[in-house]
Amino acid sequence: MSNTFFGAIADDFTGATDLAAMLSRAGVPVTLRIGLPEGPVANETATAFEVIALKIRTVPPEDAVAEARAALRWLRARGAKRIFWKYCSTFDSTPRGNIGPVADALMSDLKIDRTVHCPAFPENGRRVFMGNLFVNDMLLSESPMKDHPLTPMRDSNLMRLLAPQIKRQTGLVTFPTVRRGAEAVRDAMATLSGHVVLDAVEDCDLATLAEALHDIPLICGGSAIAQPLPALWRNTGTIGQTATAPLPKVTGGQIVLSGSCSAMTRAQVGVYLKGAAGYRLDPLELAQGNLADARAWLKMQDPNAPKIVFATAEPKSVAAAQDRLGVARAGALVEDALAQLAIDARNMGVSRIVVAGGETSGAVTRALNVDRLTIGPEVAPGVPWCFTGNGLALALKSGNFGAETFFNDAFEMLEHGVASATG
Numbered sequence: 001m002s003n004t005f006f007g008a009i010a011d012d013f014t015g016a017t018d019l020a021a022m023l024s025r026a027g028v029p030v031t032l033r034i035g036l037p038e039g040p041v042a043n044e045t046a047t048a049f050e051v052i053a054l055k056i057r058t059v060p061p062e063d064a065v066a067e068a069r070a071a072l073r074w075l076r077a078r079g080a081k082r083i084f085w086k087y088c089s090t091f092d093s094t095p096r097g098n099i100g101p102v103a104d105a106l107m108s109d110l111k112i113d114r115t116v117h118c119p120a121f122p123e124n125g126r127r128v129f130m131g132n133l134f135v136n137d138m139l140l141s142e143s144p145m146k147d148h149p150l151t152p153m154r155d156s157n158l159m160r161l162l163a164p165q166i167k168r169q170t171g172l173v174t175f176p177t178v179r180r181g182a183e184a185v186r187d188a189m190a191t192l193s194g195h196v197v198l199d200a201v202e203d204c205d206l207a208t209l210a211e212a213l214h215d216i217p218l219i220c221g222g223s224a225i226a227q228p229l230p231a232l233w234r235n236t237g238t239i240g241q242t243a244t245a246p247l248p249k250v251t252g253g254q255i256v257l258s259g260s261c262s263a264m265t266r267a268q269v270g271v272y273l274k275g276a277a278g279y280r281l282d283p284l285e286l287a288q289g290n291l292a293d294a295r296a297w298l299k300m301q302d303p304n305a306p307k308i309v310f311a312t313a314e315p316k317s318v319a320a321a322q323d324r325l326g327v328a329r330a331g332a333l334v335e336d337a338l339a340q341l342a343i344d345a346r347n348m349g350v351s352r353i354v355v356a357g358g359e360t361s362g363a364v365t366r367a368l369n370v371d372r373l374t375i376g377p378e379v380a381p382g383v384p385w386c387f388t389g390n391g392l393a394l395a396l397k398s399g400n401f402g403a404e405t406f407f408n409d410a411f412e413m414l415e416h417g418v419a420s421a422t423g
């Protein structure tokens, strides 16, 4: 018998580990699954918090909807009472989706006519004011997200971004209302239907929103709104107390694989290359079928020494590759190459792997046949070390998360040992 209470569907793998980290911080055991299990899972220890990592951020909307609905069915069959649709705190989507279509489909399946959208993540500089998303001190559309290889964000208004993606209407709970407290938020919600965007500027706003909304069936957004939820459910006796489990110690070689071209990753790669061996992947060369050079380079490296393989490049160079190859093909070539190199690294004794990029993390994690992750401590907000059942440690870093020294920070943290985790 399962006792799942909270079920989350994440649109990419870094997003899934980000959400799992926020729940772990709140002291609850989380099961993070890579895709839906193929067979029954009845004999394993059930946890009240399940996160399913999908790779549906940039697939056609029909495919994203089908996968998300299957995940919803699976979670509800396990007993999930609260559903969370986790997407990016920078609202990464194409003009057609997939944030809106999936939210609409989940609403229909749950038979509800209202949900909320809360991408705010103040600790990582994502704030929503009057329905407009800010990244640090910039509007989303003026931030480096305007140049994202797959989901360039050229508008900052969440209602405007959602409108062409959804069948229902949009609404907004404004910042002044949120600052008046949970009751004011509930009163405002009672007058709204469809997709309600929530303003939130600081963590205290997320706490107010969580207090007002923790009992609604479906929350959509970034990971930060999830952090205050477990304490609220614990206070009302909805979930019990939880214990932490010791983490496995992972020794063995190390590598960084970076397919993210986000501004922060570019800086992180630059810093890491000062002390690590590096190999740059070029999508145009990959298109000629040349992965052999990269594989040969990797084979010559000491498994234990710091090293990085990266396709990370400046927007101009990304645009040039995309002009020649098309956006999807350029992305797929890099993802497939890094996935193959992850397998090669594993075969030469590498067991501690940092991956930069959400899509990239999806490709690498799948290639390594990982089906479940235990969540460890965070290297940076939203980026935990994760552990597989078969001796691998993975840190899946979202493009813009972490400090410039992230890659060094990650391995240092493992060297010094990590105390405990949930899962």
Ligand SMILES: Nc1ncnc2c1ncn2[C@@H]1O[C@H](COP(=O)(O)OP(=O)(O)O)[C@@H](O)[C@H]1O
Binding pocket: 148, 149, 150, 259, 260, 261, 262, 265, 283, 311, 312, 313, 317, 318, 319, 321, 322, 330, 331, 332, 333, 334, 335, 356, 357, 358, 359, 360, 361, 397, 398, 399, 400
């Ligand atoms: N040099 C490049 N030219 C074109 N596309 C690239 C290049 N390097 C990486 N990519 C692709 O860009 C996408 C980056 O997305 P992702 O891995 O999700 O990173 P992020 O987390 O920064 O959004 C991937 O599909 C990746 O394969």
Ligand SMILES: O=C(O)[C@@H](O)C(=O)COP(=O)(O)O
Binding pocket: 012, 014, 015, 016, 018, 019, 087, 088, 089, 090, 092, 222, 223, 357, 358, 359, 382, 397, 398, 399, 400
């Ligand atoms: O919400 C976030 O910002 C992250 O959890 C996330 O989804 C990041 O996506 P990528 O930057 O594509 O890794």
